[in-house]
Amino acid sequence: MSKQNMMIIGLGLIGSSLAVCIKKEHPDVFLYGWDHEKTSKIAKENKIVDQIPQDFAEAAKKSDVILLAVPIMTAQNYLKKLAELPLKKEVIITDTGSTKQKMVEIANFHHLNFIGGHPMAGSHKSGILACDEFLFENAYYIFTPLYKEQKYQVEQLKKLFLGTRAKYVLLKPEEHDEITGMLSHLPHIIASALVEQADFLNPKYPRAQQLAAGGFRDITRIASSDPQMWTDILLSNRQILLELIEKWQIKVSEISTLLKAGDSKQIQQFFSNAKSLRDRLPIDDKGAIPAFYDLFVDVLDQPGSIAEITGLLGKFQISLTNIKILETREEISGVLQLTFKTERELQAAKAHIEENTDYDCRFA
Numbered sequence: 362m363s364k365q366n367m368m369i370i371g372l373g374l375i376g377s378s379l380a381v382c383i384k385k386e387h388p389d390v391f392l393y394g395w396d397h398e399k400t401s402k403i404a405k406e407n408k409i410v411d412q413i414p415q416d417f418a419e420a421a422k423k424s425d426v427i428l429l430a431v432p433i434m435t436a437q438n439y440l441k442k443l444a445e446l447p448l449k450k451e452v453i454i455t456d457t458g459s460t461k462q463k464m465v466e467i468a469n470f471h472h473l474n475f476i477g478g479h480p481m482a483g484s485h486k487s488g489i490l491a492c493d494e495f496l497f498e499n500a501y502y503i504f505t506p507l508y509k510e511q512k513y514q515v516e517q518l519k520k521l522f523l524g525t526r527a528k529y530v531l532l533k534p535e536e537h538d539e540i541t542g543m544l545s546h547l548p549h550i551i552a553s554a555l556v557e558q559a560d561f562l563n564p565k566y567p568r569a570q571q572l573a574a575g576g577f578r579d580i581t582r583i584a585s586s587d588p589q590m591w592t593d594i595l596l597s598n599r600q601i602l603l604e605l606i607e608k609w610q611i612k613v614s615e616i617s618t619l620l621k622a623g624d625s626k627q628i629q630q631f632f633s634n635a636k637s638l639r640d641r642l643p644i645d646d647k648g649a650i651p652a653f654y655d656l657f658v659d660v661l662d663q664p665g666s667i668a669e670i671t672g673l674l675g676k677f678q679i680s681l682t683n684i685k686i687l688e689t690r691e692e693i694s695g696v697l698q699l700t701f702k703t704e705r706e707l708q709a710a711k712a713h714i715e716e717n718t719d720y721d722c723r724f725a
């Protein structure tokens with residue numbers, strides 16, 4: 362891909378991570394970046410983009426591809442702004458937003474050559490400092506073209522995003538919103554509601570928070586995500602989410618009925634059905650629900666060993682997603698469960714721990 366100009370609007374977690382992936386695979390693509398001053402400065406200083414233009418319109422007019430990686434309502438406003446500019450005739454406009462129907466509708470209304478995009482990988486972290494060139498590795502990258510004639514342009518985008526090492530999927534916008542509504546948006550609502558519900562414990566039992574173990578932490582990690590981004594997601598997928606919340610309420614009241622009746626057989630059936638469905642989720646890719654890679658380390662002295670291992674991972678710049686102590690009795694050997702986001706980090710962590718300590722590592 363040579364001598365193309367591309368403009369990335371929004372250089373946060375997704376925009377900056379995509380910029381790095383694009384530059385890695387296509388050093389010839391000239392990247393304009395557009396964001397607020399502080400983020401733009403970081404992007405330029407770290408060579409994440411080639412130029413922060415003085416004039417938005419001038420850069421947009423010179424671009425062959427324009428990528429919107431800002432919160433959804435902001436992206437909708439940019440679409441309207443772009444529609445007023447004399448852009449290149451062949452320009453492709455795409456986005457990364459978590460919902461697709463409304464964006465496609467607005468782009469269509471303004472006769473923009475728009476192909477909705479959505480990398481199904483992310484984090485509860487946001488902003489340019491969370492930039493991660495491996496974020497999309499093995500994840501699905503969804504495109505939602507409206508017209509058959511856009512086939513060639515979808516192929517161009519696939520080539521452009523090759524450095525993500527993601528797997529591409531084509532969906533209709535409405536299919537996309539229903540699937541992500543169930544697999545991403547409803548879980549975020551539930552995670553945040555759980556955190557809020559648990560808050561009543563704090564005044565009653567001041568140390569309760571310290572007792573939140575793996576289960577609560579695992580299921581509520583995503584409640585730490587950016588509030589503005591999630592407000593936009595909910596409001597742009599309102600109808601689908603209202604239906605899903607209604608179904609969720611029915612599901613919860615079914616469980617409440619079983620509990621009231623003390624129906625152990627049905628309660629066990631409920632858990633065993635859920636277990637077999639969860640166990641069947643693909644684990645070899647991130648899918649809609651990211652896979653996590655666990656490493657189990659047999660250690661002796663707990664406090665000292667945790668510091669030693671986290672220090673070692675920090676030294677080799679390996680990010681931990683979670684750390685759990687599985688056995689904590691004093692002076693008795695215990696097990697640390699270290700969770701990573703990628704297979705690459707898992708393997709690197711194992712190699713460094715084995716090389717630099719006497720601890721044994723295993724994958725299960």
Ligand SMILES: NC(=O)c1ccc[n+]([C@@H]2O[C@H](COP(=O)([O-])OP(=O)(O)OC[C@H]3O[C@@H](n4cnc5c(N)ncnc54)[C@H](O)[C@@H]3O)[C@@H](O)[C@H]2O)c1
Pocket residue numbers: 370371372373374375376395396397400430431432433435436457458459460479480481482483484485486487488489587590594
């Ligand atoms: N975070 C995720 O897990 C994830 C995953 C896939 C897709 N998405 C979608 O991608 C988009 C970006 O998400 P993110 O996680 O990168 O968010 P982010 O908050 O990390 O980044 C958004 C960036 O947009 C910038 N921005 C905000 N308003 C702007 C404006 N008016 N002009 C220019 N820049 C502006 C912000 O300064 C920030 O740098 C969202 O639409 C989100 O729905 C997020």
Ligand SMILES: O=C(O)C(=O)C[C@]1(C(=O)O)C=C[C@@H](O)C=C1
Pocket residue numbers: 458459480481482483484485486544545546583586649650651
């Ligand atoms: O892993 C996380 O923290 C995410 O929330 C990522 C996640 C998701 O729900 O799977 C969030 C929103 C995006 O649209 C895509 C991916």
